Amino acid sequence: MTTTSSDKTKVTLPSDTRIQIVREFDAPKRLVYRAWTEPDLVRRWITGGYGESKLFEVDLRPGGKWRHVMVMPDGQEGALHGEYTEVVPEEKLVHTEIYEAMPDAPPTIETNLFEEHDGRTTVTTYLDVVDKATRDMLLGSGMMDGMEVAYTMLEELVQSL
Amino acid sequence: VLALGERPVNDLVAALELAQPQVSKHLKVLREVGLVEVRGDGRQRMYRINGNGLKPIHDWVSAFERTWSARFDALDAVLEELKEKEIGDDDDQ
Numbered sequence: 028m029t030t031t032s033s034d035k036t037k038v039t040l041p042s043d044t045r046i047q048i049v050r051e052f053d054a055p056k057r058l059v060y061r062a063w064t065e066p067d068l069v070r071r072w073i074t075g076g077y078g079e080s081k082l083f084e085v086d087l088r089p090g091g092k093w094r095h096v097m098v099m100p101d102g103q104e105g106a107l108h109g110e111y112t113e114v115v116p117e118e119k120l121v122h123t124e125i126y127e128a129m130p131d132a133p134p135t136i137e138t139n140l141f142e143e144h145d146g147r148t149t150v151t152t153y154l155d156v157v158d159k160a161t162r163d164m165l166l167g168s169g170m171m172d173g174m175e176v177a178y179t180m181l182e183e184l185v186q187s188l
Numbered sequence: 189v190l191a192l193g194e195r196p197v198n199d200l201v202a203a204l205e206l207a208q209p210q211v212s213k214h215l216k217v218l219r220e221v222g223l224v225e226v227r228g229d230g231r232q233r234m235y236r237i238n239g240n241g242l243k244p245i246h247d248w249v250s251a252f253e254r255t256w257s258a259r260f261d262a263l264d265a266v267l268e269e270l271k272e273k274e275i276g277d278d279d280d281q
Binding site for chain 2: 035036038046048050052053054058059061062068071072073074075076077165166
């Protein structure tokens with residue numbers, strides 16, 4: 028398993044077809060869930076400062092559709108859409124995600140689990156894809172291969188120190 | 189393996205039970221990120237760990253993780269605002 032972490036966001040690869048992202052937030056899950064599901068709030072963080080969120084529509088119920096249109100820094104638009112398959116308020120969300128530029132690609136299935144402890148909330152996100160190639164594409168680079176190799180080697184090195 | 193000290197590539201091949209080209213590829217990556225250092229010693233190339241190289245790996249995060257990290261940092265700001273707003277609302281009551 029490959030593990031990387033920057034600040035508080037932990038990305039791990041539990042299997043060839045799953046990416047796990049864990050992050051703790053200093054807020055009760057009631058508020059985290061709101062920020063995660065109310066379009067006006069979602070739009071303020073979902074792009075992470077990379078481009079802007081132009082449109083975000085959510086029909087938050089099982090079978091409900093969602094769509095997000097972003098404007099990239101180069102001015103190009105990118106859109107994603109999908110469907111909610113599971114909605115358990117303040118506990119669990121499952122939705123599919125399709126990148127509209129690649130409409131025939133099998134959707135990514137995203138799961139979000141919300142757990143509160145002492146007023147703080149840990150959100151565990153799973154991205155499930157059809158195969159390793161898709162996962163690696165999501166991870167977004169040939170660099171990841173190098174990193175994976177480096178981390179495996181690093182683990183061995185550290186264990187033997 | 190390298191923790192034991194400087195080693196020629198053949199020792200690493202034997203210890204890691206990988207083919208030589210694979211090991212060379214791994215070493216190339218590790219060298220590029222500064223985790224190992226190499227020096228020529230006659231016909232053999234000798235590899236050793238660069239302890240100082242362990243730090244930069246923290247900076248070496250994928251674009252993927254940076255995206256999520258940036259996203260969640262922005263979410264932190266939204267949550268702070270929601271919390272403050274709640275406190276404000278309580279005061280109004």
